[in-house]
Amino acid sequence: MSHPALPNLTERLRELIALNSISAVIPEYDESNLPVIHLLAEWFSALGFRTEVVPVADFPGKANLIATLGQGDGGLVLSGHTDTVPCNPERWQSDPFTLTERDGRFYGLGTCDMKGFFSLVIEAVSHYLDQDFKQPLIVLATADEESSMCGARALAEQGALKGRYAVVGEPTSLRPIRMHKGIMMESIRLIGRAGHSSDPALGINAMDAMIPVMQELQALRLDLSQRYQNAHFAVQSPTLNLGCIHGGDNPNRICGSCELAFDLRTLPGMSNDDLRDEIRRRINPIAEQNRVSLEYEALFPGVDSFATEASSPLVQAAERLTGVSSEAVNYATEAPFLQKLGMETIVLGPGSIDQAHQPDEFLAADQIDPCVHILRQLIEDFCLAPARD
Template identity: 45%
Template sequence: MQKLPDLPHMFNRLLSLPSVSATDPALDTGNKAVIEQLAQWCETLGFKVTLQPLGHNKMNLWAELGSGPGGLLLAGHADTVPFDEGRWNKNPLAMTEKDGKWYGLGATDMKGFFALVLSALSDMDLTNLKAPLRIAATADEETSMDGARKLAEANPFQPALTLVGEPTELKPIGRHKGHISAGIRITGKSGHSSDPGAGLNAMELMHGVLGDLIVLKHELAERYCDHHFAVPHPTLNLGHIHGGDNANRICGCCDLHIDMRPLPGMSIPELEGLLKDKLANVEKAHPGVLHWQHLHDPCPSFVSPDGPWKSEVSNFLGLPVESANYATEAPFFASLGSEVLVLGPGSIRQAHQPDEYMEMAQFKPAMALVQNMVKRLCLT
């Protein structure tokens, strides 16, 4: 009978396959190679594999042992953020072991999770399942979360519990904020800098927008509060700005990208309304110069429904269910009708960083968690 490669081989192999998700098409590689490798390994373990094409060299995977409702779903994303190799001291596309850590792009966020899951399952007898066991891997979590959205639309199964293996240091997360990314563009009128009245300086108008958004940032902190979170209020981040093309030319166009994180209970339209109100000052003074749009579809906030499995995971780990300031695919998996926890090895502090790594000390407890939940949900 064919066997899976060992853990270091699988870890290294997944890291070596580029799967960058980026809004810039020049950087985006798609995740197809990673999905095809995961499919092969899942089939080796006896799983029935379904691939969901998403176009542009991208796809989702779900692999199933057994059928019907209930059981366990182990889920995550197969893409990574872009990387600047010049900022890495290790090879980002290979596993490097040093000082009790495995380095590489996706080591913790979150290709390493799949390697640990498959290694844990390869040590188990899965021939007499009482309820189905499933694995899901998605595309574009790092940008649009389109993979998880499309999987949820397909609604292929209804697990009893889903573990989304984001890097939480094996602390269960049952609540997180939403995410909105918006692009704001001001189109003025360019002209020679020696005659300011001959143009309309988009950068100067954007200065007013920045001031209004900073006011909104403080208003959000004053008006809304949820002490479940380390940062208990909604946040607004001014993340990227670009305008103009030359010092002696009136700036004709200026772009700003912002990030907003709503609390559970705040609707996306509510936050959009607050944003539009703050942008109205420039629009009233200069009709037609301001345009804004979502950079990608918003991600809703998430609160896991109460249920017996969430409590059992918490008891097994000896840890309370916590909250996270970041967003994940959890709300889309929750739409399948299951209890959902965000829970995986590695630290979010390593995500999106040069020389990303996962500590080897996380391996055994992560694999023990997977094996325990498989036994509880699928074998007994």
Template identity: 45%
Template sequence: MTVPSFMEMYQQLIASPSISALESSLNLSNKGVIELLAKWCESLGFQVEVSELQNNPGKYNLIAKRGEGDGGLMLAGHTDTVPFDDSRWNYDPFKLSQQDNKLFGLGSIDMKGFFAFVLNAISELETSKQTAPIIILATADEETTMAGAQEIAKHPTLRPARCIIGEPTDMVPVFTHKGHMTSAIRITGRSGHSSDPERGLNAIEIMHEVIAKLLQLREELKNKYSVPHFAIPYPTLNLGHIHGGDSANRICGCCELHIDMRPLPGLSVNVLQAMLSDAVAPINARFPNSVSVVDMHEPIPAFTGSTDAALVQLAEKLSGETAISVNYCTEAPFIQQLGCETIVMGPGSINQAHQPDEYLSMEKITPSQTVIKQLIAHSCFEVNE
């Protein structure tokens, strides 16, 4: 049972485009990456299940399992990448390029490269000494809707005891993180000629009042909720994008604002949605049906873990790093619904994620390989301490 070398797997994964985007012109299938992983997993003796997402044609999840029964360790990652701006890249995003002791490529650390680490580690462990199931999970559309992970959360028979999600953390275990909500606030006014303001209803002016309410809500969140584990200990609310009107001499009939909110563990998405609705309710009462709030994607809840969990303690011991919390979000809250102890931990730095010339520092390869191999061995193999 063999797989290509570590670098060969890395090269082939990067060379298979798998962009996910809400814009259909940029959105690509991840089928090529899934087919590579399926072939390599099968060569290592895994039983492979590939499924097309129910509501996303051309997007696929993969579950590969070696070993019988429930329990064991699942190693999980997403197969998609963000879009890229070709004018800002100095390297071909779909070619693994080595320069200045760095490996450049789209997905090199976020996060297709993780699968090369995992498969390389498994190939070096003696199959006859495996004592618990090993599962490899590869999901679709993490960078947009997390639809792949949400489908996995409903899987009827997938029951690992532990899961490591290999997002780039520089091999520091992450035991908890914030959630993510993106909402569109749409103002519907009444357009008309600017020379007669009373005959219209200016959506920009209403949005001005809405923004004032949102800034009040932001302060309320900051003062009311806090979790000290986080560098930014309160829920955040960001005004990210706004567009309204079409001409200086017309009363603006429509204005839309996109906001980003990051809920803390213990603060449910439903509560935040209710607070947002309550904030704009007085304006809707004055201007009936003028303000609507729409989720731009399924809200992602916060991930709540514990530093007392056995997997966290094992990861801390093997990496020599203390588990931390982070402000970004991952598929962890959905994977956790399978009932497994879950951490986020993988090679590469989050500082390079979603950046032009994304790269993995080559001096991190061997230490990362060592820790990943040890995590798998301690969870699924006979280990001589």
């Protein structure tokens, strides 16, 4: 059932999809998420939630929403991001910003990743507005998950969000995810000295120096695969991908500068900061031996890996309600930031990750009722029932 003050589930989804909230590292594609945040705040306020719009420092036009029903610490957090990735409208069969229903699917940018989750949360909680919430229900809507993760990062730094259990509603086809890999994207730049290629003594070739750096990273990749294994993942070891390389400007010039960018996917129990320290220790001597200067930087702050114990009451409840065992995935979410706030966390939501970031993104209609049922049961277990010891 829907609250009479609000549009119905489909209309809510339609209004959310119509608001362009693309986040991107390229400024000309980046949009504010404030229209989505204010619309959600209006809806949750109408349901009786206390709503707080929290601007994200140093990110103009970006904000988080914290909507709370009930009092006290503990309780359940239902979390999602309000932004979408950029899209190519010419590759879509219909307008990405117009909700289109056909063949049992709702098409639109953000339907499954992941504005649709908020519409389903409202559908679930509307059933309990006259109930006594013994522990609070907190709905969290974040900024820029698809680019900087600045919204969740800011919340983790502020430490103000209270809750004992958290569900991140990313599209998992309603399968509970209790662990995922972390991600680092790093850059190594070597600076030598350009000169005429006819005489190597006239310069210092940065590209020549990059070769042993790449070999050292390949050796690190092998070392990490031997040191760390986790059988829960389809790819059971950490991965290190040498993604792109740029250097020099002409065949007859000694390469004066060369830059390599790579990504590293970490397993639970690994530290991104420790890995950065290890990489520096391994490549600094190479730069010195080759007489090049070294600039090493993270291309973005990175996302830590995350894992919640299989014995967690939230994991066990999700497995019981979905009828499937919890899993591990290779992609990253905002879950580690909620975990840093002290919450037992899982990732569980409607729609398939296969549709995310793709033309003709859709949310299958047959995911909606099962998702609402799961959310209602979680609300009953973690908000309406007495607090667990």
